[in-house]
Structures are given as C-alpha cells and as structure tokens.
Amino acid sequence: MPRQYPIEKVRDFGIIAHIDAGKTTVSERILFYTGVSHKIGEVHEGDTVMDWMEQERERGITITSAATTCFWIPSYRRGEGKSEEELKKLYEHRFNIIDTPGHIDFTVEVKRSMRVLDGAVVVFDGVSGVEPQSETNWRYADEYQVPRLCFINKLDRTGASFENSYKSILERLTLNAIPIQLPIGLESNFEGVVDLLKMKSFKFSGAMGEQITEEEIPASMAEEAKKRRQELIEKIVEQDDDLMSAYLEGKEPDLDTLKKVLRKAVIANKLVPVLCGSALKNKGVQLVLDAVLDYLPSPVDLPPTKGTDPKTGGELTREPKDDAPAAALAFKVATDPFVGSLTFFRVYSGTVKKGSYIYNSTKGEKERIGRMVRMHANHREEVDEIYAGDLGAIVGLKNTTTGDTLCDEDNPIILEKITFPEPVISLRIEPKTKADQEKMGVALRRLSEEDPTFRVSGDHETGETIIWGMGELHLEIIVDRMKREFNVEANVGRPQVAYRETIKGSAEAEGKYIKQSGGRGQYGHVNIRVEPMERGTGFEFVNEIKGGAIPQEFIAPVEKGVKEALAKGVVAGYTLTDIKVTLYDGSYHDVDSSEAAFKIAGSMALQEGAKRAKPILLEPIMKIQTLVPSEFMGDVTGDISSKRGKIEAMNDRSNIKVIDAQVPLSEMFGYATKLRSMSQGRGNFTMEFDHYEEVPANVAQLIIEGKK
Numbered sequence: 001m002p003r004q005y006p007i008e009k010v011r012d013f014g015i016i017a018h019i020d021a022g023k024t025t026v027s028e029r030i031l032f033y034t035g036v037s038h039k040i041g042e043v044h045e046g047d048t049v050m051d052w053m054e055q056e057r058e059r060g061i062t063i064t065s066a067a068t069t070c071f072w073i074p075s076y077r078r079g080e081g082k083s084e085e086e087l088k089k090l091y092e093h094r095f096n097i098i099d100t101p102g103h104i105d106f107t108v109e110v111k112r113s114m115r116v117l118d119g120a121v122v123v124f125d126g127v128s129g130v131e132p133q134s135e136t137n138w139r140y141a142d143e144y145q146v147p148r149l150c151f152i153n154k155l156d157r158t159g160a161s162f163e164n165s166y167k168s169i170l171e172r173l174t175l176n177a178i179p180i181q182l183p184i185g186l187e188s189n190f191e192g193v194v195d196l197l198k199m200k201s202f203k204f205s206g207a208m209g210e211q212i213t214e215e216e217i218p219a220s221m222a223e224e225a226k227k228r229r230q231e232l233i234e235k236i237v238e239q240d241d242d243l244m245s246a247y248l249e250g251k252e253p254d255l256d257t258l259k260k261v262l263r264k265a266v267i268a269n270k271l272v273p274v275l276c277g278s279a280l281k282n283k284g285v286q287l288v289l290d291a292v293l294d295y296l297p298s299p300v301d302l303p304p305t306k307g308t309d310p311k312t313g314g315e316l317t318r319e320p321k322d323d324a325p326a327a328a329l330a331f332k333v334a335t336d337p338f339v340g341s342l343t344f345f346r347v348y349s350g351t352v353k354k355g356s357y358i359y360n361s362t363k364g365e366k367e368r369i370g371r372m373v374r375m376h377a378n379h380r381e382e383v384d385e386i387y388a389g390d391l392g393a394i395v396g397l398k399n400t401t402t403g404d405t406l407c408d409e410d411n412p413i414i415l416e417k418i419t420f421p422e423p424v425i426s427l428r429i430e431p432k433t434k435a436d437q438e439k440m441g442v443a444l445r446r447l448s449e450e451d452p453t454f455r456v457s458g459d460h461e462t463g464e465t466i467i468w469g470m471g472e473l474h475l476e477i478i479v480d481r482m483k484r485e486f487n488v489e490a491n492v493g494r495p496q497v498a499y500r501e502t503i504k505g506s507a508e509a510e511g512k513y514i515k516q517s518g519g520r521g522q523y524g525h526v527n528i529r530v531e532p533m534e535r536g537t538g539f540e541f542v543n544e545i546k547g548g549a550i551p552q553e554f555i556a557p558v559e560k561g562v563k564e565a566l567a568k569g570v571v572a573g574y575t576l577t578d579i580k581v582t583l584y585d586g587s588y589h590d591v592d593s594s595e596a597a598f599k600i601a602g603s604m605a606l607q608e609g610a611k612r613a614k615p616i617l618l619e620p621i622m623k624i625q626t627l628v629p630s631e632f633m634g635d636v637t638g639d640i641s642s643k644r645g646k647i648e649a650m651n652d653r654s655n656i657k658v659i660d661a662q663v664p665l666s667e668m669f670g671y672a673t674k675l676r677s678m679s680q681g682r683g684n685f686t687m688e689f690d691h692y693e694e695v696p697a698n699v700a701q702l703i704i705e706g707k708k
C-alpha cells in the first residue's frame with residue numbers, strides 16, 4: 001500500500017504532564033475529537049456523540065498504548081464550505097501520539113519517549129501551575145530539544161489562575177513562553193478562549209463541546225486582548241529582520257505570515273506558545289490540536305537523524321525519505337494481551353516492510369518482520385509498510401529490546417543511543433513454589449526486556465535472585481506486575497541500596513595461577529596496574545603487552561577475568577567501578593597455559609590490586625525537592641540535615657516553601673510516610689538519582705558489618 005499521508009502531514013508528538021494535571025482527560029478528549037472528525041457523517045451531536053463515546057469506552061480506548069495514531073482536520077478549515085472529501089484530501093493530518101508517563105520514577109519511560117517524539121504539549125493544572133515534576137520533565141525535553149506548546153488546563157476549577165500559571169512557567173521553565181490565547185472568565189464562569197492571533201473568541205457547546213462557535217471578543221476584554229496581542233506580535237516579528245523593519249514602519253504582518261514565523265520559532269525552540277482551557281468541561285482541546293498541526297514540526301522540519309557506523313564508529317546521518325536505507329529505533333517493548341510481544345518503533349528513514357528481514361545493528365542480529373500493526377484509539381490496524389517519520393509496532397520480535405536500532409543490513413547504522421541511569425536500589429526475591437520459580441524466570445526476563453533500568457542478577461553463593469531498579473516504587477510496580485500479569489507468587493526482601501566500590505589510589509599487582517604437579521598443568525601469570533578514573537566513567541582495560549610476554553589469544557581471557565572480579569569488590573562485595581586496568585607484563589608456558597588459567601590470573605591480580613589501591617565504598621546521592629507549607633519548614637529542614645543531607649536552595653512559591661537538597665539514598669527509605677506525619681499530610685516531594693559519592697568512614701563501617 002502506498003503512503004497514505006505525505007510526511008509533511010505527519011506529527012509525532014507527546015503529551016507531557018505531572019500527575020493529575022489532566023493528561024488522561026486531555027488524551028481522551030483528543031481521541032474523541034479526532035475519532036469524531038474522522039468519522040463525521042456517521043455521528044453528529046448530543047446523545048449520539050455520548051453513545052459513541054460509551055461504545056468506545058466499552059471496547060477499551062487504548063490511550064495507554066506506547067503510540068496511538070489518529071487523524072485531524074484543523075477546525076478552522078471547517079468554515080470554508082468544502083465537502084468532507086475535499087477537507088480530508090487537502091487538510092487531514094496523521095497524528096501519532098507517543099505516550100509519556102507522568103511519574104519521575106520512570107525516567108526511562110520519559111527519556112525514551114522524548115527520544116522519539118518531535119514535539120510535545122505540556123499540560124499544567126491551572127490551579128497549581130508548574131510543579132516539581134513538570135520541571136524535571138521540562139529539563140528532559142530541553143535535553144532532547146523538543147519543541148513545545150503549553151496548555152494551562154482546569155481553568156474551570158476554583159482557584160484557577162491563567163496569569164499565575166503563566167507566571168510560574170516564565171519563572172521556572174522558560175522566558176520564551178508567550179500566550180496565544182486568553183481565557184474568557186475563570187472558575188465556574190470559564191466560558192471559552194480568545195485567540196490572540198485571529199482576535200476572535202471561541203466557545204464550545206454540545207454534549208462534548210464538539211460545536212465550536214467563533215464570536216467577537218467580549219467588550220470587557222477588548223483592551224486586555226489588544227495589549228496581549230501586541231506583546232505576542234512583537235515576540236513573533238523579533239524572529240525575522242524584514243518583518244521587524246516593516247513592523248517598525250507600522251505594517252503588521254498578515255495572519256498566515258504570523259503563523260508561519262511563529263511555527264519556525266517554535267520548531268527552533270525560540271518560542272513556546274501558551275494555550276488554555278478545561279479538558280473536563282470540553283473547552284479548548286480542539287484548538288490545541290490545531291496548534292499541534294500549525295506549530296509543532298513534521299519529521300521533515302527537523303535536522304536529519306544522527307548515528308554511528310557500527311564498523312568504523314564514524315558519524316552517519318539519515319534523511320527522512322522513504323527510499324533511503326531503513327533506520328528505525330525500537331523505543332518500547334510491551335506485552336499486548338491479544339497479540340503478545342509488541343516492539344514499538346519509529347522509522348527515521350526508509351521504509352520498514354512486513355515479511356522482510358531487518359537488521360538489529362545494536363545486537364548484530366537479523367530479525368524477521370512477520371506482522372506489523374499500528375495502534376488506533378479502538379483498534380489495531382495490520383499494516384504492510386511503515387514509512388519514514390511514522391511509528392508502528394512489530395509483533396513477536398525475539399531479540400530486540402528498548403533502545404535498539406533496526407536498519408537495512410547493507411547500510412548499518414546505530415542511532416544515537418538513549419542513555420539510561422544505572423539502578424540504585426535492589427531487593428532479593430524468592431519464588432514461593434517450584435512452579436513459581438519457572439514462571440518467575442520468564443516474567444523477569446520479559447520485564448527486563450521492556451525496561452532497561454530494571455535488571456536481574458543471581459547471587460552465586462546463595463542461589464537467590466536479586467532485582468535492581470531506580471527506586472522503591474519502581475520495584476514495587478515490577479513485583480506487582482509479576483503477580484498480576486505472570487501469576488508469580490514470590491517473597492520479596494527489603495529494598496537495599498546499590499552501593500559501589502572504587503579505588504582512590506594506584507597500585508601494581510601480580511596474579512599467578514600456576515599448578516605444575518604431574519600431567520598437564522595450569523599456567524597463567526599477569527602483572528597489572530590499577531588506577532582510579534573519574535566518577536561515572538566505569539571501566540577501561542588497556543593492553544600494554546610488548547614482545548609477546550603473553551600471547552595475543554590470552555589477552556581477552558585476562559580482561560574477562562578482571563571484569564568478573566569487578567562484580568565483587570574487596571570492601572563489602574559491591575561492584576567495583578571507575579577503574580582503569582593496564583596489563584603490562586606477565587609470562588606463559590608453552591604447554592600448560594590456557595584461557596582458563598589466564599582468566600583466573602586476571603581475577604586474582606585485580607583483587608590484589610584493588611586491595612592495595614585504597615578501596616572505598618560509594619553511595620547513590622539523590623536530588624530531592626520537598627514542598628511544604630511554611631509552618632513545617634523547620635521540622636523538614638532539620639530532618640534533612642539529620643539524614644546527612646545538604647540543603648541547596650530554599651524558595652517561596654506562593655505560601656509554600658520549596659526545599660532543594662541532596663540526600664544519600666540510604667537515608668531516604670520511608671521518607672514519604674515521615675514527611676506526611678511531619679507536615680500533617682500537606683508535604684510533597686520528588687526524588688531522582690544524581691551521582692555516586694564516597695561513603696563517610698563511620699557509615700562505611702556499618703555497611704561492611706552488614707548493619708546498614
């Protein structure tokens with residue numbers, strides 16, 4: 001089947017929000033309006049619309065799908081007197097909505113969605129404005145340079161303020177934000193919005209607000225609207241020298257020019273339009289969809305995608321063209337109750353075809369594409385091809401995990417990788433019965449394929465399974481999913497901090513594994529040097545063997561032995577990291593030397609070296625932000641200090657105190673409960689991993705003795 005929509009008519013975007021801002025409601029409304037507009041003619045207004053909505057509900061709207069496809073004809077085109085057929089042909093766009101989670105414990109989900117979306121609508125609660133999670137998500141969006149629109153939602157709520165919310169965006173997120181709408185009335189009097197570019201009012205009626213009426217701006221708002229429009233126009237003309245000089249001479253650009261220049265500025269991340277409404281009361285969401293189409297980029301508006309050549313490591317780029325070599329990124333592996341495993345991917349260039357083979361360049365393996373689907377609000381569409389700029393899911397891939405590149409085997413590329421933080425917390429998990437044991441293995445494998453910040457390892461000595469994640473909540477959810485989706489009953493231990501070890505000094509060490517009494521012996525002998533590396537750099541192995549002191553074929557086994565020994569550090573058995581190991585000498589025996597002997601020698605040398613190089617323990621330090629009413633401030637800051645925390649900033653946000661601090665993770669267990677009791681239930685906090693730091697000696701002693 002040929003391409004249905006030209007790539008210019010595709011928008012890949014996400015809806016980003018802190019929990020409770022209204023993401024679900026906004027998404028439901030979007031799927032409703034796009035569904036109705038797509039099927040217009042079948043359904044009209046009032047009861048019919050509600051019925052349709054009910055049916056959709058029963059069939060289960062898949063708003064939680066990693067990528068949902070829908071279609072949109074801009075609402076402002078509907079007044080032009082064209083037939084539905086013509087409207088579709090001329091103006092219908094394909095929207096691929098990429099799901100982004102609200103909770104920050106799911107960094108990985110947020111990051112991987114940012115990686116594949118081209119633009120985002122950021123939703124705010126019009127009562128509380130910017131909240132800590134919005135700030136964190138905003139920073140991720142900055143990291144990936146995602147063009148954005150802001151939607152100040154819930155303006156019907158008591159206490160809602162467009163101005164305060166907008167001010168909080170300016171103060172805490174960006175000075176580039178600029179309203180393109182103003183609300184008409186607020187709280188229970190919230191009626192609709194003024195479009196500052198068109199200088200018209202828009203009101204929404206009908207059971208689901210599906211009827212849009214354009215009116216003159218209310219007289220009481222005329223002055224204000226004029227002033228705000230001028231501010232907006234100035235921001236827009238600033239983007240273009242010619243427009244600016246014309247404007248200074250008194251010539252205002254026409255609507256199309258204004259929209260075009262604003263679009264360019266949004267895509268370049270220079271301006272962020274601010275819209276408003278109430279998703280619950282069905283006001284304003286259609287205009288957000290119009291703005292997505294008008295201001296957020298299509299895949300061709302962005303620079304070509306970068307990647308590396310897996311053979312040479314050199315940089316490559318891929319253009320969003322259907323006939324270019326295929327390059328796609330797998331961004332989520334999900335388990336669908338009906339079709340099994342689904343690998344969601346975005347095509348950056350070329351075409352991905354059903355029935356063909358695709359090369360997983362990250363793993364170096366070929367995979368066959370048996371079936372492909374696209375997820376819509378209420379059905380799965382089987383597709384044969386997915387073109388550049390589009391998203392879809394492959395059914396039943398075997399070895400592809402989140403973050404892998406899928407591409408043309410003859411033109412391999414590895415797309416810019418998503419970097420995931422290392423897990424900071426672990427717990428032991430034990431299946432209840434023998435039957436659970438098998439199921440648990442399958443479940444843990446599946447779950448770790450879906451989520452690269454979730455890891456599984458085994459304790460060789462006790463035979464127990466250990467799972468690793470980003471926080472208490474993250475692992476709680478994993479254990480819960482294991483029960484619900486895979487029927488595994490298991491006993492879980494207490495969450496433990498994932499400490500690490502490193503060295504502070506340098507040392508040389510020898511590893512000798514020699515056994516030469518009778519028969520074929522063992523002979524491995526290495527000399528290494530260990531040195532500390534910068535925090536967060538991991539491990540580096542350097543081979544400086546000259547003159548064949550150790551034959552080439554035994555070098556890799558030495559490295560392997562060293563790596564194995566890193567897994568169990570010399571202070572308290574935690575992983576050793578940020579260490580450089582140089583193999584500089586050794587010896588071998590013609591007959592007795594073997595890979596196994598050199599591997600053991602490598603392990604022995606590493607252990608010896610680490611012991612001599614001032615080994616220390618490292619602990620994860622978390623960045624926390626706590627919000628409390630000012631009367632509880634003293635208790636909360638005192639508590640943070642008693643947790644070895646460092647307070648970094650204290651700010652006022654209306655009558656709330658915002659405390660930014662860094663605190664060791666080991667001190668943070670149970671903080672949610674403690675904060676609740678310290679603040680009569682009115683405190684709130686967010687936490688994310690920041691860095692690893694040396695554990696103070698007195699605390700280290702407790703960890704070594706197993707008391708902490």
Ligand code: GDP
Pocket residue numbers: 017018019020021022023024025026102153154155156157277278279280281
């Ligand atoms: P999410 O957590 O961001 O997905 O938020 P939801 O869409 O689930 O909304 C959280 C709560 O806010 C729900 O009770 C919604 O009914 C309510 N809500 C969402 N949008 C609005 C709105 O525009 N006005 C009001 N008053 N409530 C809203």
